[in-house]
Amino acid sequence: MDFKEQFPVLKDYTYLNTASSGIIAESIQQWRRSHDDQFVMQGSKFRVQQADFLQDVRQTVSRFLHGNIENTFLTQNFSLAFNTFLDGLARSHRFLLIASDYPSVNYPVESRGFSCAYADLDEHLEQNILDKIITFRPTVLAISLVQYINGIKINLGFLKRLKAQNPDLLIVADGTQFCGTEDFNFEQSGLDVLISSGYKWMLAGYGNGFVLIKDTVYPYLYQERVGLALPKEPFLKDRKLLSLCFEPGHLDTLNFGTLKQSILLFEEVGLDFIQNRIETVGKIAKQAFAERGLLSKEVAQRADHSAIFNITADVELIKRIDAADILTLQRGAGLRVAFHFYNDEQDLEKLLKVID
Structure with missing residues (x-):
């Protein structure tokens, strides 16, 4: 697959800003045009089969993440679903959170x-969680699988062991900076709840997301x-609580249909390829940034990391990067860069050339 043909923005920019917003594929944009053309021509008739259409989206999401379709729900974004989850809990619950996690x-x-x-x-995130569990005794751990500010990724094996050792601890995860980066088996993971928006690494545009429990x-x-x-109305009678x-x-159906189309694209590209590309470029980038002293101690000393980095950058460097048509985003005290499967070592080399 020619990624520059599939993602036209790559022809004009070196796109290292997926952690802020994913990009839309040309084939998906064509599907979206066709979808809206049908709506224009058919009006309400176009929505007659929307229940089956949306169930197919749920099936696609559950297949992609190895979940149970009966426990898969569609949501407009992470925040709406997470707030809904919280409103369903007893107020007696005790939450363990990560300092500086996404607001x-x-x-x-x-x-x-x-x-x-x-x-x-910091570099001891997993041990810090264990220490707090001993002293605070939480009933819920709520965490982003990948931290938005610096890309620190929680060890998934750690979460699985943590759940096995603490079966009554609810583990709830924001997957917005994670889903779409590797083949993930929800049912076999340590998570009890996974919620994600689709507009970042899932490359599904805005207004869609999902919940797996x-x-x-x-x-x-x-x-x-x-x-x-x-409710007993015919159009609601099969709905559960x-x-x-x-x-x-x-x-x-436009937004959630886009999510389905993006998953189909991921499956066409191949999850093995996607995971390998992200991991390979991410490891090379981490080494290059560390050698230049651009990473914080907590990131540099982590054995495993995501493909999101927050690098030290002054105003002049940021201007040079912008002038080179490299798309990034200032986050916290540095400049955040991120590498998806459509990025390669040449993208990294272009960035390093500007830095050097």
């Missing part, structure tokens, strides 16, 4: 008055509504 993770927990503690975000989570959510009558909570109102 969409930490603020909704804090603002609802849950008891909270924080694990430091495990069967064991049901007894924790909206227990005060269990036993109450559900959590479906009504996570998927209220209408769902946009």
Whole structure:
């Protein structure tokens, strides 16, 4: 596949800003045009089969992430779904969060008055979590799988062991900076809940995301509504409680259809290729940045890392990078760069040339 033909933005820019916004493929844009053309020509008739269409999207998401379709829900973005999840929990829950995690993770927990503690975000992240579990005894761990500010990635094997050792601990993850970077098996993971927006590494544009939960989570959510009558209208009669909570109102077939099309594109490219490309370029980039003293100690000393980096950059360097048509984003005290499967070593070399 010619990535510059599939992603036209790559013809004009070196795109290292996926951590801020993924890009749309030309084939997906053609599908979106066709979708809206049909809506223009058919009006309400176009929506007659929307229930089957959206169920097919759920099936595609659950297949892609190895989840259970019965426990897969569509959402407009991470924040809406995470807030819905929190509103279904008893207020007695105690949350362990990561210091400096994405505000969409930490603020909704804090603002609802849950008891909270924080694990430091540094090279010892996993040990910090273990230490806090001993001293704070949380009932929920809420964490971004990949930290937006510097790309630190939680060890997935650690989460699986943590769940095995603490079966009553709910582990809830934001996958927005993770999903789309490797083949991930939700059912075999240590996660109880995975929520993600689709506009970053999933390359699915805005207004779509998904929720995957495990069967064991049901007894924790909206227990005060269990036993109450559900809607009996024909168009709602087959909906279950959590479906009504996570998927209220209408769902946009354009946005969620785009999510399905992006997953099909990922499967065409090949998840093995995607994971290998991201890991290969990411490791080379980490070494190159570390050799130049551009990484923080906590990132440089991590054995494993994502393909997101926050590098030291002054105003003049940022101007040079912009002038070279390299798209990045200032985040925190540095410049954030990210490498997806459409990036290669030449993209990294171009950036390093500007830095040097």
